[in-house]
Amino acid sequence: MDSVRRLWYRHSPQLFISELLEKRWMEPIVPFTLMCLVFLAFVLTIPGYAGWPNLQQLMRSFPEQALVAMAMAVAVLAGGIDLSVGAVFAMANFLALYLLQILGLPFPVMIIGVLAFGALVGAINGGLIAYAKTRPFLTTMVVLIVVRASYNKLTTAYTRELASASETSDAWDFLGIGTIFGIPVNMVCLVLIGLAAHIYLTRLRPGLQIMAVGSSRKAARHAGIDVKRSLFTAYVVSGLLTAFAGILYAARQNSSGTDTGVGWEVNALAAVVLGGISLAGGRGTIARALIGAVIIFLLINGLVQLGTHGSLTTATIGFLLIAAVGFNVKWQKNKGKVLQKIYVSPTLVEFTPPPSIARDAGTAFAENDRLHAAEAIAYERIEGPEDVILDRQDNLYTVNRNGSIIRFLAPDYEVREEFARIGGRPLGMAMDREENLIVCVAGMGVYGVRPDRSVFKVTDETNRSWLRLKDDSRLYLADDLDIAPDGKIYFSEATIRYDLADWALDGFEGRGNGRLICHDPATGRSTTILKDLAFPNGVCLAHDAQSVLWASTWLCRIHRLWIAGPRAGQCEILVDNLPGYPDNINRASDGTYWLALVGIRSPVYDLAMADPGFRVRMVKQIPPDEWLCPGINYGCIAKFDDDGTVLETLWDPGGHSHPTITSMREHKGHLYIGGLENNRIGRLRLPGADPTWTSWASYWDDASPSAGRRAPVREMA
Incomplete structure (x- = not known):
């Protein structure tokens, strides 16, 4: 029973559902489900509806309406609306027939001419809205009236000529009735244009700027985006899409009637809304517009085949539209709340009682006051120095909460200067052979700072886990790192489910959301070498460079991964059942290792880790400031050797x-201490320590056991 319980919590369905709801492609789930239900309903009620002849006919009739819906979507995503699409579509249909069949112009010239007309109308709309600052609704409605009136006038004047015209071409016939592997040509055109439009809005700068303008014009303007040009471009694109729809319709129908395009702007707007695109702009995709267009098209086509009266068809579409839009709006409004309630998915973590920390316990963990003697450096001149490191000139570097690297100059560390500003939240640091400062930055990845203070990116991604719904190719919370003699950078990513602001929630889960990654500067590639780790934190290369040590904070363990020698690739627990939560690990001058304990375990919290249901109720029902958390009001540093034996501890x-000690670095007989929530850096004299030993020399001096041949380093952009 216990094994089943462990398996249930380890592979909780709640985890799968939460990651599923987090996917962006799940946002249009309501309209997509409705589309499938509508199609299934007609398959069950109309004989032969799912047969290939009927499907082929549906594909031949659908593209024009889909392109008009896409045109409306582009305008709406830009924060506007284009009510002229129906009239522009009708006029484009007429112009295609007029230019090709009456004037006898070549097929390519006709295409260019009609598209130019669509771009012109889009430019008029965009020019008035973007530069004259007219209202999109009124502007496009006026254009609708003008173009529709012109269309009616022209079709009346050229009715005879169009009816008697016989000019055609092979290209024109192929566009109208041709197929490619059984798929109508106009459907193939729709697919290609849809893909191009998707890439344009999600990958190319002009399209991304349109989306940004739709989201917030003020923010876009502050970001340096030309808002007017983006709005203008959106309406030009809308006109081009609508004009091409008119060409396809003309090739397929080869006629122009007074009712062509009537009401299409309403259907297009309904498709956009039904697909889940926000009328406020900036939120939605071309795919959503196409889903909405499919629903509208299937409803009209299916009800017509069932012989439903036109007015009843319109009423049915209206009723379903209101119901679906209402449900979709409700879902979009509450999806975040649903996700918030189920996202935290605790697993079962069972601890054995830790070693006693009582002063009279007689263990290496017995509490003492040794850190009381530490002097304060940079008091009130630093915020959250999560890690500290010193260079060969004894200058002291630390990270600051505002995204900068701060340097205090030796020998007295009174002079403070901003060495570099990276952004994000810098955490663990290491120095390579060239004395570049390599830094893990939460939310950004791994970055470097050269001695001349120039900042460069090392990596912000790794290989993706294809068996997991969540895209974990990007780095979420790079935590700590160390560098091997061959230049490879080993670093931990504490969690892929939470950012730094919510790191405590990862602790409440207690599951393996983190990983250990290796970046090879010679190839520029980053590879995940261990995954499903419970908040991997401090990383340290062993003195002999044969293995990498890393801390699992929530499991209170130190692990060792062998990277060289006969045991390469093997992983083992080196130190288990620590009385506190381990953070950074760094080398000591006597061949051992220093370890920071960021918090101390308590029996109550250990019991909570063995009861996932309790932790779920706590997160859902109790305010965050009342959650049960590990004790972080104790400062502790431990020292352990290569056999995993804890030799001594230093307590505050x-x-x-x-408090909340997260790092320490030995340098020339002193121990420098940093903490995630501290406002100072501690310095403690270590009696008996080598007064000449430095961390940099232990890695890169030729006499050091861990120093090796220099690996080729590729310049990193």
Whole structure:
């Protein structure tokens, strides 16, 4: 029973559902489901509806309406509306027939001429709305009236000529009735244009700027986007799409009637709304517009085949539209709340009682006051120095909460300067052979700072886990790192489910959301070498460079991964059942390792980790400031050796000087101490420590056991 319980919590369906709802392609789930239901209903009620002849006819009749819906979608995504699409579509249909069959112009010239007309009308709409600052609704309605009146006048004047015209071409016939592998040509055109429109709006700068303008014109303007040009471009694109729809319709129908395009603007707008595109702009995709267009098209076509009266068809479409839009709006409004309630998915974590930390316990973890002697450096001149490191000139570097790297100059560390500003939240640091400062930055990846203070990106991605719904190719919370003699950078990503602001939620889950990654500067590639790790944190290369040590914070363990020698590739637990939550690990001068404990375990919290249901109720029902959390008001540093034996500990009971210790670095007989929530850097003299030993020399001096041949380094952009 216990094994089944563990398996249930490890592979909780809640985890799958939460990651499923988090996917962007799940946003139009309501209209997509409705589309499938509508099609299934007609398949069951209309004989032969799913047969190939009927499907082929549906594909031949659908593209024009879909292109008009796409045109409306582009205008709406830009924060506007284009009510002229129906009239422009009708006029484009007439112009295609007029230019080709009456004037006898070549097929390519006709295409260019009609598209130019669509672009011209779009330019008029865009020019008035973007530069004259007229209202999109009124502007496009006026254009609708003018173009529709012109269309009616022209079709009346050229009725005889169009009826008697016989000019055609093979290209024209192929466009109208041809097929490619059984698929109508106009459907193939729709697919290609739909893909191009999707790429344009999601990958290319002009399209992304249209989306940004639709989301917030003020923010777009502050970002340096030419708002007027983007609006103008959106309406030109809308005109081009509508004009091409008119060409396809003319090739298929080869006629122009007074009712052509009438009401298409309403259907297009309904398709956009039904597909889940926000009328406020900036939120939606071309795919959503196409889903909405399919629903409208299937409803009209199916009801007509069932012999439904026209007025009843319109009423049915209106009723379903209102119901679907209402449900979709409700879903979009509450999806975040649903996701919030089910996203945190705790797993079962069972601890054994930890070693006693009582002062009279007689263990290496017995509490003491050794950190009380640490002096404060940079008091009130630093915020959250999560990691500290020193260079060969004894200058002290640390990270600041505002995204910068701060340097305090030796020997007294009174002079403070901003060494570099990276952004994000810098965390763990290491120095390579060239004395570049390599930094893990939460939310950004791994970056470097050269001695001349120039900043460069090392990596912000790794290989994706294809068996997981969540796209984990991008780095979410790069935490700590170390560098091997061959230049490879080993770094931890604490979690792929939460950002730094919500890192505590990962602790409440206790599951393997993190990974260990290796970046090879010689190839520029990053590869995940261990995954499903419970908040992997501190990373340290062993003194002999044969293995990498890393801390699992929530499991209170230190692991060792062998990267060289006969055991390469093997992973083992080196230190288990720590009384606190391990953070950064760094080398000591005597061949051992320093370990920061960011918090201390308590029996109550250990019990909570063994009861996932309790943690779920706590997160859902209790305000965050009342959650049960690990004790982080104790400062503790431990020292352990290559056999995993803890040799000694340094304590600051109550965390009066150094609470939430996250890092420490030995340098020339002193221990420098950093903390995620601290306002100072501690410095403690280490009696008996080598006064000449430095961390940089232990890695890169030729006499060091871990120093090796220099690997070829590729310049990283």
